[in-house]
Amino acid sequence: MEAARIDGASEYRILGSIGLPMMIPGMVTIFLLQFVGTWNNFLLPYIMLSDESKFPITVGLYTLLSKGSGQPALYGIAIVGAAVSVLPLIALLLFLQRFWRLDLLSGGLKG
Numbered sequence: 001m002e003a004a005r006i007d008g009a010s011e012y013r014i015l016g017s018i019g020l021p022m023m024i025p026g027m028v029t030i031f032l033l034q035f036v037g038t039w040n041n042f043l044l045p046y047i048m049l050s051d052e053s054k055f056p057i058t059v060g061l062y063t064l065l066s067k068g069s070g071q072p073a074l075y076g077i078a079i080v081g082a083a084v085s086v087l088p089l090i091a092l093l094l095f096l097q098r099f100w101r102l103d104l105l106s107g108g109l110k111g
Contacts, residue, residue, distance in 0.1 A: 001018060004017065012099065024099055025100055028096050032093065032096060035092065036089060041058075042058050042059060045058075046059050054087075057081060057084070057085040060075045060081070061082060064078060
């Protein structure tokens with residue numbers, strides 16, 4: 001940072017060139033953890049929403065199984081629904097994985 005100041009870079013330029021690239025892997029990790037926590041939230045939508053058409057996938061699958069308890073045909077639908085509900089998480093993880101790889105590479109380089 002001192003070398004950037006000596007070269008005449010402003011504080012915003014230092015933040016954009018030095019600070020943000022070092023913080024991106026941590027911010028991506030926090031974003032993914034927060035997203036997964038929100039995506040898997042069960043109790044809050046179950047309590048707060050009264051209209052079943054607005055239920056998220058997890059609560060919808062639970063109500064599907066609780067209404068038709070004991071019917072084997074519903075178990076297949078629930079398993080497919082659980083598999084489909086994981087696809088956005090997998091896609092997001094694969095898309096943001098490059099930022100973690102960037103962090104691993106930057107830690108191993110000298111200078």
